[in-house]
Amino acid sequence: MDKQITREIVTNGLWKQNPGLVQLLGLCPILAISTNLINAVSLGLATILVMLLANLGVAALRNFIPYEVRIPVFILIIASLVTVVDLAFNAWLHGLYLVLGIFIPLIVTNCIVLARVEAFAAKNDIVHSSLDGLAQGAGLLAVLAALGAMREVVGSGTLFSGIDLLVDGATPLLLFGEHYPGFLLAILPPGAFFALGLLIALRNWIEGRAAARRQRAAAVVPTPEAGTA
Amino acid sequence: MSAEHTAGATSLRSAGVMLAFALAFTMMMATTYRFTRPHIEAAREAEKMKLIDAVLPPGRYDNQLLDDVVELGPTPALGLRQGGRVYRARRGGADAALIVEATAPDGYGGRIELLVAVGADDRLAGVRATAHAETPGLGDYIDPRKDRNKKAPWIEQFRGRAAKPATVLALRKDGGELDYRVGATISARAVAGAVARALGWTLSHDTRLYAAPAGSRYQP
Numbered sequence: 001m002d003k004q005i006t007r008e009i010v011t012n013g014l015w016k017q018n019p020g021l022v023q024l025l026g027l028c029p030i031l032a033i034s035t036n037l038i039n040a041v042s043l044g045l046a047t048i049l050v051m052l053l054a055n056l057g058v059a060a061l062r063n064f065i066p067y068e069v070r071i072p073v074f075i076l077i078i079a080s081l082v083t084v085v086d087l088a089f090n091a092w093l094h095g096l097y098l099v100l101g102i103f104i105p106l107i108v109t110n111c112i113v114l115a116r117v118e119a120f121a122a123k124n125d126i127v128h129s130s131l132d133g134l135a136q137g138a139g140l141l142a143v144l145a146a147l148g149a150m151r152e153v154v155g156s157g158t159l160f161s162g163i164d165l166l167v168d169g170a171t172p173l174l175l176f177g178e179h180y181p182g183f184l185l186a187i188l189p190p191g192a193f194f195a196l197g198l199l200i201a202l203r204n205w206i207e208g209r210a211a212a213r214r215q216r217a218a219a220v221v222p223t224p225e226a227g228t229a
Numbered sequence: 230m231s232a233e234h235t236a237g238a239t240s241l242r243s244a245g246v247m248l249a250f251a252l253a254f255t256m257m258m259a260t261t262y263r264f265t266r267p268h269i270e271a272a273r274e275a276e277k278m279k280l281i282d283a284v285l286p287p288g289r290y291d292n293q294l295l296d297d298v299v300e301l302g303p304t305p306a307l308g309l310r311q312g313g314r315v316y317r318a319r320r321g322g323a324d325a326a327l328i329v330e331a332t333a334p335d336g337y338g339g340r341i342e343l344l345v346a347v348g349a350d351d352r353l354a355g356v357r358a359t360a361h362a363e364t365p366g367l368g369d370y371i372d373p374r375k376d377r378n379k380k381a382p383w384i385e386q387f388r389g390r391a392a393k394p395a396t397v398l399a400l401r402k403d404g405g406e407l408d409y410r411v412g413a414t415i416s417a418r419a420v421a422g423a424v425a426r427a428l429g430w431t432l433s434h435d436t437r438l439y440a441a442p443a444g445s446r447y448q449p
Contacts, residue, residue, distance in 0.1 A: 091268035
């Protein structure tokens with residue numbers, strides 16, 4: 001596998017084309033489920049799994065899918081995979097299944113899955129497509145985790161609440177003591193928009209600084225033509 | 230003529246491919262369903278048992294609770310629109326407790342589903358909210374999983390209370406004995422009202438509920 005392409009796929013998924021911060025796809029689950037870190041990470045992991053399997057499946061079958069009916073076939077593949085993941089969560093991670101509820105089946109409608117399948121997996125081989133699914137999913141997971149942690153800490157003053165659904169006997173951290181009054185707005189839907197806005201602003205700020213530094217570096221180093229002119 | 234012919238052939242081919250994909254993936258889902266079904270049923274039972282354990286300690290009965298069930302039709306006194314269930318706990322053959330499904334119709338976020346355990350001593354053994362949509366961080370303290378006070382969750386106040394005097398199962402604000410959180414009275418009041426109604430209904434039907442054949446539909 002070409003190292004250059006691999007690097008590009010990974011940096012695209014995690015930073016340059018991050019699905020949550022740049023492409024802004026899949027906002028419905030991002031905003032709805034990121035009320036705490038555990039929920040957010042769990043849905044992120046389920047989404048990674050679906051994206052990996054969907055990209056893998058479509059890349060493997062891409063030569064058998066007629067161009068005219070590719071979208072319905074993609075949807076069929078994604079919906080079947082989500083159903084399988086949903087059943088698996090229900091069977092083996094039942095506590096989490098109850099928390100995530102409707103949002104597992106709703107991964108089908110998460111535009112990011114179909115977007116990656118159509119934009120990448122339909123045109124690339126299995127290995128690169130799987131990597132793309134993983135990288136894009138990981139990018140989404142990172143945004144979900146950051147949002148979930150921000151909203152949970154500010155909104156309820158805890159971290160890892162609900163971890164007992166995953167690990168028996170584990171208890172969440174109480175950051176500001178038992179009497180923290182909570183900040184309701186952070187947990188309600190508007191809080192999700194504010195937090196996502198802050199994250200996007202942060203990303204753009206970092207990008208802007210990097211671009212400015214590149215520009216300065218380019219200006220300082222004189223080109224040979226500039227020297228003679 | 231020939232272009233039309235190819236278009237027909239293409240759509241026929243597309244339809245065939247889609248049919249093949251639909252069949253293959255339906256088969257995949259069916260296989261997964263068959264394979265996961267026993268696990269899902271076991272997980273559901275375990276989840277239900279966990280809730281039942283929370284309202285009635287396992288030491289208070291020795292029968293197969295999930296099999297000793299009476300089905301209820303729509304019961305307005307319990308807030309049940311679709312019907313529900315009563316689990317009967319017995320110990321050494323003697324009546325120990327009834328666990329009744331009830332609903333508070335007037336929560337801040339709609340209906341609050343409850344599980345109410347009434348002991349044979351006519352006292353509440355425990356109450357749990359099994360499903361609700363109360364405001365996160367505000368009214369959801371009725372659910373001990375969301376209650377920030379882990380040592381003495383709000384809903385534990387019901388444990389051991391009797392139906393008399395009639396004002397016991399009401400909030401302090403309404404002249405009763407139950408605490409509540411300022412700013413989130415509606416959720417607590419809805420639960421208290423539903424529990425009081427469920428307790429009253431259960432006490433006036435308990436002899437017949439204990440006696441009804443297991444699995445039968447209760448005729449009030």
